[in-house]
Amino acid sequence: MVLNDAVRELLDGKNPAVLTTLNPDGSPQSSVVWVGREGDQVVISSTGGLRKVQNLLRDPRASLLVIDPADSGRYAELRGTVQVAEDAGREVAIRLAEHYEGDGAGQEYADLPAEVQRVVLRLTPTKVHAHT
Known part of the structure; x- marks a missing residue:
């Protein structure tokens, strides 16, 4: 699915997002x-083994809600499937930290011990509902 410019702008900003996955019992x-x-894919970095990662490995369906904090009536919900892969070199974690928190913020992820696994979640949208 091709994202429109308004949805891309929301995703490219420093906007908070909420990822919803499905627990084994079907609850969100x-x-x-x-x-x-x-x-047109959304990327999210996470620590491997967390509940959201376990849920996505079992059932890749997810919903992502991105909200403009300056105008809560401006948002987009993206539904689709997520692929989980290793965040090689913690590249996505570092990039997102620096985007949201500024230059140098990614060092925290670069300095994590080797046994701390970072994964990248790639959401491919199949449905988008936007109010922009």
Whole structure:
């Protein structure tokens, strides 16, 4: 699915987002996340083994809500499927930290011990509802 310019602008900003996945019993599980965009895919970095990651490995369906904090009536909900992969070199974690918190903020992720696994979640939207 091709994202329109208004949705891309929301994803490219420093806007808060909420990722919702499905627990084993079918109930929703939501987490506040930082988001980035690679073309029309949304990327999120996470620590491996967290509930949202476990949920996505079992059931890749997810919903992402991105909200403009300056105008809460401006938002986009993206539904789709997520692929989970290693965040090689913690590249996505570092990029998102620096985008949201400024230059040098990604060093925290670069300095994590090797045993701390970072993963990248790639959301491919199949449905988008936007109020922009």
